[in-house]
Amino acid sequence: MSTPLRAERGPVIEPPMSVTDAGLSGARRGAARSVVEWVLHAVAVGLVAWAWWRSGHPAPRGGVEVRAQGELRAALVRWTLGEPVARAHARFDAVPDVTTREWLAALATTGTRVTWDAGGADALPATAIDVERVADPRGLVRVGVAAPAGARVVLADRLGGIDSVVAPHGMVGFRMSPPVGGVTARVGGTVASAAAVDSLALRRIYVVGTAGWEAKFAVRALEEEGWTVDAHLLVAPKNDVVPRPPVVLDTAHYAAIVAIDSAAGGEHALIERYVASGGGLVIAPGAAAALARLTAGGAGAVERGALTLADSAPLRGLTLAPVTNLVAGAVALARRDALVTVAARRVGAGRVVQMGYTDSWRWGMAAGDSAAAYRAWWAGLVAAVAYAPVIGQGTTVTADPAPLVATVERLGAPVALDPVAAARRRTLPVAWVFAIVVLALLGEWASRRIRGVR
Amino acid sequence: MTTFVFATGRYASGDWDSAPLVPPNLIDSVARYTKIDVAPTGVIVDLASTDVFDYPLIYVTGHLPFRFTSAERSRVQTYLDRGGMLFVDDHNHDTGGQFYKTATEELTKTAGRLSDLPNDHELYTCFFKFPDGPPDTSHELNGWGDNLVHKHLEAVTRGNRIEVLYSSKDYSSEWGYHPDTKRFLAVDNTKFGVNIIVYALTR
Numbered sequence A: 001m002s003t004p005l006r007a008e009r010g011p012v013i014e015p016p017m018s019v020t021d022a023g024l025s026g027a028r029r030g031a032a033r034s035v036v037e038w039v040l041h042a043v044a045v046g047l048v049a050w051a052w053w054r055s056g057h058p059a060p061r062g063g064v065e066v067r068a069q070g071e072l073r074a075a076l077v078r079w080t081l082g083e084p085v086a087r088a089h090a091r092f093d094a095v096p097d098v099t100t101r102e103w104l105a106a107l108a109t110t111g112t113r114v115t116w117d118a119g120g121a122d123a124l125p126a127t128a129i130d131v132e133r134v135a136d137p138r139g140l141v142r143v144g145v146a147a148p149a150g151a152r153v154v155l156a157d158r159l160g161g162i163d164s165v166v167a168p169h170g171m172v173g174f175r176m177s178p179p180v181g182g183v184t185a186r187v188g189g190t191v192a193s194a195a196a197v198d199s200l201a202l203r204r205i206y207v208v209g210t211a212g213w214e215a216k217f218a219v220r221a222l223e224e225e226g227w228t229v230d231a232h233l234l235v236a237p238k239n240d241v242v243p244r245p246p247v248v249l250d251t252a253h254y255a256a257i258v259a260i261d262s263a264a265g266g267e268h269a270l271i272e273r274y275v276a277s278g279g280g281l282v283i284a285p286g287a288a289a290a291l292a293r294l295t296a297g298g299a300g301a302v303e304r305g306a307l308t309l310a311d312s313a314p315l316r317g318l319t320l321a322p323v324t325n326l327v328a329g330a331v332a333l334a335r336r337d338a339l340v341t342v343a344a345r346r347v348g349a350g351r352v353v354q355m356g357y358t359d360s361w362r363w364g365m366a367a368g369d370s371a372a373a374y375r376a377w378w379a380g381l382v383a384a385v386a387y388a389p390v391i392g393q394g395t396t397v398t399a400d401p402a403p404l405v406a407t408v409e410r411l412g413a414p415v416a417l418d419p420v421a422a423a424r425r426r427t428l429p430v431a432w433v434f435a436i437v438v439l440a441l442l443g444e445w446a447s448r449r450i451r452g453v454r
Numbered sequence B: 001m002t003t004f005v006f007a008t009g010r011y012a013s014g015d016w017d018s019a020p021l022v023p024p025n026l027i028d029s030v031a032r033y034t035k036i037d038v039a040p041t042g043v044i045v046d047l048a049s050t051d052v053f054d055y056p057l058i059y060v061t062g063h064l065p066f067r068f069t070s071a072e073r074s075r076v077q078t079y080l081d082r083g084g085m086l087f088v089d090d091h092n093h094d095t096g097g098q099f100y101k102t103a104t105e106e107l108t109k110t111a112g113r114l115s116d117l118p119n120d121h122e123l124y125t126c127f128f129k130f131p132d133g134p135p136d137t138s139h140e141l142n143g144w145g146d147n148l149v150h151k152h153l154e155a156v157t158r159g160n161r162i163e164v165l166y167s168s169k170d171y172s173s174e175w176g177y178h179p180d181t182k183r184f185l186a187v188d189n190t191k192f193g194v195n196i197i198v199y200a201l202t203r
Helices: A019-056 A069-081 A098-108 A213-224 A262-276 A361-366 A371-385 A403-411 A430-451 B022-033 B050-054 B070-081 B098-111 B179-184 B191-202
Strands: A065-068 A087-092 A113-118 A128-133 A141-146 A152-157 A160-166 A171-176 A183-187 A190-194 A198-200 A204-210 A229-236 A239-241 A254-259 A280-283 A331-336 A339-347 A350-355 A390-392 B007-010 B043-046 B057-062 B085-090 B154-158 B161-167
Touching (some): A019 A430, A069 A098, A087 A098, A128 A183, A204 A262, A213 A361, A213 A371, A262 A280, A262 A339, A280 A371, A339 A371, A361 A371, A361 B050, B022 B191, B050 B070, B070 B085, B085 B098, B098 B154
Parallel strands (some): A204 A254, B057 B085
Antiparallel strands (some): A128 A141, A152 A183, A183 A190, B154 B161
8 A cells, every 4th residue: 555645735645556465355345245145045044054953863862961950851841842851860959859860761652862960979868669558437547657777757747747767676656646738758859649549447445354364444435446346245144235236247247356255265166256357356365265266366474564554654553464376377476585475477368466465454443544545556566467457549649659759760780971972062052043044144244234235 | 353342431530430240241232243343351541542542432421510621622532533433322311410400511612513413323333233222121111311302313424434422321320330241131121232333343
């Protein structure tokens, strides 16, 4: 370029360019601009075409999507409704709920490889819950929770917390009133849930024995626990206290028989037939000899209990005729020191519980605040053997009794993620594609306007 | 089998031991008529002690003014709550007498209001049959005491169970003889006592 001349006074005057130089330069710039415009146009059209094509041909991309639990739900929506990924990896700090778990499992069926791992070694404690109806007129349920030893288990239903205990040996049990809307057990980040889905048809209880405190208080305890009791109490050879109308000992009428003493011997054939057909039988020590073919063992030498009957350990204060020489198939259910106090066995289709306390009524009378425990103890003996057919009952509660097991079952075992693969894949968002297209078209348009070309 | 032991209640006021022959007489009758395993001798139990819980039926009688101490009242209330039963008999056979006035007041304070027991209550049919209600005593028929034949016993009930059975008929005098004398009677007048024991043991 030539140097401008400066006059004495007046404006700067540009020297005229050479016509040849100007023509060549303009032609080159025009050609370059045309190329640039063509490239910008091609980029815009290409991106639009690519976007149109991708909308009809979604294909998994390579790489890995790693999502923490908090952002997993949004990612699942995108992976499902947007562009699929080749591999989705979830990092859980708590066991996923049923919806998330099943969503991931469904995603795995569409071609995406789904893997997961836990945020820490103890992040996902294995927990399982089971709820079953107890043969009890008040509709009680028995809840069993399996959890790591020493873990704190928080039990709740829809109305709120119920109890919180430490599982000392990896298992804890609850006996409780019917829950509202199922039961959940929370252990750390794991929430297991279940509902009692069946109800039980409960019949009456038949108590047979000689008139005495043991029979009276057993009947009273069972009645106060909600059972309807028919008592046949022998008072004199020709004078019994008998139910009206006369009883028919079968499982259509009775859930269980309680035999208090040798008076049961008068009905031993009926009782044996009843048990063989599925009925339950509770045998007190006094009736063991009379029902020898049904007992879980013999009645041992009588041992006196502690001098005082303490609320804290009332069973220690009772006189005990321990169950000895258990028959084949019998199992000890409770002991006092080394002596078996309660044993059980199956006879035919029925179940038999034999207990060794001869004066359990003293627990009900003498042990102050544990009188309720006395009644529950008798109800528990009956519930252990009672014939109680299940009546199917629907439930709307979503159960997830063993969430960690279900997660492993549905998604496979946890997989440690390769650090390289864990790097987040950079994807080109749709907004950026749109922006590039707009900028390319604007650039082309501006260039053409400057050149004076429409 | 748990042995039935007849218990007589001892209280701080009055004369709790006014009918010492009633327990052996009733024990004899229970052994005579029933298969109930009954201890051959009765016991005396302090109503303020925890021993009351070993005897779910306690017999109480007396002639003199009857008051529980606060310890006795509290213990008896707990005893009744847990399933015990008191049989209280007025040894005066006199509804205007000191024992009746004070005992009914004390029992009302302790257990609740006494009311007439219907004569068709199962107490009268649970072993021997007494279709007309409580059997009359010779003292009533002779016009002693208040010169009345009491048609009903009184009771405090919980649900359908008798907690306190109160008699103004003076069974303590009627049954207060040596058991061997029973063989000279045309009709054993202790049979209703057997009913009370059978009722307590079965209801």
